[in-house]
Amino acid sequence: MSFDLQAYLRRQTAAVDRGLNRFLPAAGAKPATIHRAMRYSIFAGGKRIRPALCLAAAEACGGRLVDALPLACAVECIHTYSLVHDDLPAMDDDDLRRGKPTNHKVFGEGIAVLAGDALLTVAFGIAAQCKGWPRYNHRNIILELAQTAGSQQLIAGQVADLEGEGKKIPASQLRYIHERKTSALLCCAVRLGGMSANCTPAQLQALTDFGYNVGLAFQIIDDILDVTQTSEQLGKTAGKDTAAAKATYPSIVGMKESRRIAGQLTGRAFRALRVFKGKAPALEALAEYLLKRDK
Ligand code: GRG
Numbered sequence: 637m638s639f640d641l642q643a644y645l646r647r648q649t650a651a652v653d654r655g656l657n658r659f660l661p662a663a664g665a666k667p668a669t670i671h672r673a674m675r676y677s678i679f680a681g682g683k684r685i686r687p688a689l690c691l692a693a694a695e696a697c698g699g700r701l702v703d704a705l706p707l708a709c710a711v712e713c714i715h716t717y718s719l720v721h722d723d724l725p726a727m728d729d730d731d732l733r734r735g736k737p738t739n740h741k742v743f744g745e746g747i748a749v750l751a752g753d754a755l756l757t758v759a760f761g762i763a764a765q766c767k768g769w770p771r772y773n774h775r776n777i778i779l780e781l782a783q784t785a786g787s788q789q790l791i792a793g794q795v796a797d798l799e800g801e802g803k804k805i806p807a808s809q810l811r812y813i814h815e816r817k818t819s820a821l822l823c824c825a826v827r828l829g830g831m832s833a834n835c836t837p838a839q840l841q842a843l844t845d846f847g848y849n850v851g852l853a854f855q856i857i858d859d860i861l862d863v864t865q866t867s868e869q870l871g872k873t874a875g876k877d878t879a880a881a882k883a884t885y886p887s888i889v890g891m892k893e894s895r896r897i898a899g900q901l902t903g904r905a906f907r908a909l910r911v912f913k914g915k916a917p918a919l920e921a922l923a924e925y926l927l928k929r930d931k
Pocket of ligand 1: 681682715790791794855858
């Protein structure tokens, strides 16, 4: 029987939303503005791909949802923080995200900066509360998040992205940006899922290869969708990369080659899953969906 990914995503998203609701301070908690702003972006309707990858990786390693869920929520908090900051006038200057006005459009720039900061901080608070596992203690988990969110991965990608605007950059530099800006957090999501299941070193290596390749393919598809889809379909401003004169896979290697590379990376991601001997159906279905997605 084929895997019902839509039902799976609905189920996991509901669990993640319940978790996030529990981990974030109540909207009315003082000072209410910041908590409303954090909740506004967290519950604005993201696809919850990174938490789904985290939970699916845990499952592939025989883990339990209850153990992986906090880490899935922590990753989503970091992702949402990065979107809130990315949308600020000093960064990408956008007014539409997840189909809604961006955080700073609703709450003002100061609160949007602070809401991003607070979401990033919450992620570490959640990680500190998880129980830790024989092969992976709190130090490993927190370090994993810190390295991914830090100045050599997520922020490095954003810095290179900002510095590359309006410039002609080689494909190797674009790959550097995509690896850090996007792939690193998807990779972190599956690795943390594996860690929450006390996975073996071989399983962790397989998840790392899977996450890296799926993450890179994800951003190449994102580059393609920016050109081919409308803002309504994406829930964010389409055509942004062209308008900002940003280097993208389609602008450097063309549309056909971009699709070929994304397909090749997805193939590598599938091969990385061999170690699970057919017991990672959710990861397989997610990799295929991320290649074929239209939003
Ligand atoms: C430190 C000031 C400061 C800013 C950091 C790290 C950072 C800002 C930005 C990260 C860059 C970024 C936004 C990368 C894009 C990755 C990407 C394709 C995001 C969209 O992911 P989806 O499609 O979004 O999963 P949803 O809304 O569905 O969750």
